[in-house]
Amino acid sequence: MSRKKLVRFKANEENPNVVQEGKPIFEEIKGQWRARQFQNQNPLIVELACGRGEFTVGLARVFPHQNFIGVDIKGSRIWKGSSTATEEGLENVAFLRTQIQLLDKFFDQGEIDELWITFPDPFPRDGDEKRRLTSDRFLDMYRPLLKSGGIVHFKTDNTGLFDFSLNLVQFRKDIEVLGHTHDFYQSEWKDDHFGIQTRYEKMFSEKGEKIKYLKFRFIG
Template identity: 40%
Template sequence: MAKKKLMRYEEIHNFPNVIYTEIVDAENRIVSRNWDEHAFEKAQDTVVEIGCGRGEYCIDLARRNPHKNYVGVDLKADRLYIGALKAKEEGLTNVMFVRIRVEYLIPFLGDQKLSEAWITFPDPYNRTVNGRKRLTAGTFLDVYRHIVEPGALLHLKTDDPTLYEFSLESLKENGAEILFHTNDLYSVTEELGDATAVQTTYEKRYIKEGRLIKYIRFCLN
């Protein structure tokens, strides 16, 4: 492990805006389920970003929407370190990060229900045969059903056409209601709020390279 990555791995355990969980067995038991101990400064709707990476998207959302709380979820501690440090330096009290596998969010959250979910530029896993690792595969949609409130909005943004088409089919097959979708987000003239107002560094790069950004808004019944 590189020296810088090791340093981040050690430091992140002490960050006040990070919950670092570890799974201990196949029954999804977690070493320390401490979600309730890390309450936000204000009790308000909580939005999750699945696979948040460095947290750019949820940090920008937190800046734009102080009336909501945001939690970024990812497995890579060194990526979370960057987002958590940025949020801490800016004094953002309505965003925090959780190091956890998406599959274990149900036991981690318990009865807590989230008001909205964003899946922003996830790995398309185009080398896998059946797409089961994609974050819009049926097994992951079942997780989202358990952790979001009934009727909550979920959003997918991607530059990958294969993931976009796969997601549309997966959503239909798994009983989701597709509220809006486009294979060219920035050609749409209607107001789409945070879907277009917030862009990560990678998204800006993709747009500059001429890649079309795809977007799906849906809910799970």
């Protein structure tokens, strides 16, 4: 392991805005995010596959009276967002280092107000559908964790993943599609991200890739 990664992992161990294995709060946080981590009762917004946390931190800047949690398994990526939040004094930001398929071990029923899935791995190969963060497997996990009426936002540059996701949610009876577009920046929903772009989004956009966007909620 490189010295740079060791330094970053050490910082994650010491930074209270990182919840990860080895810290007592890691085993106790389910249902306790507002009371234990944020010490307030503000809305809880979660970003999955947050990477370096640009979007999580960006939202926290715009909405100081909401709580934001970025989830990713890569500690060296989380370090960037964690450090930025600390430097800027953003106390409404936290990062959870875990695999996303274990999300229900860290959030209680109805604990999440809103969910963002931003530029996840498309897993394009046949047979990998269940690994996609918008597959039935994951949707069934998200549903009880979201409060009633809580919105799920999904952004990607990958047309195959987007079409797969859109077709899936459109045929589920427990989902209401609130909006979708194959060209986010030319759509009526272009302000839904509040001008915040991740590193990957900037890179894809500069290459001419159109950004796709979908938002929906669970019903019934």
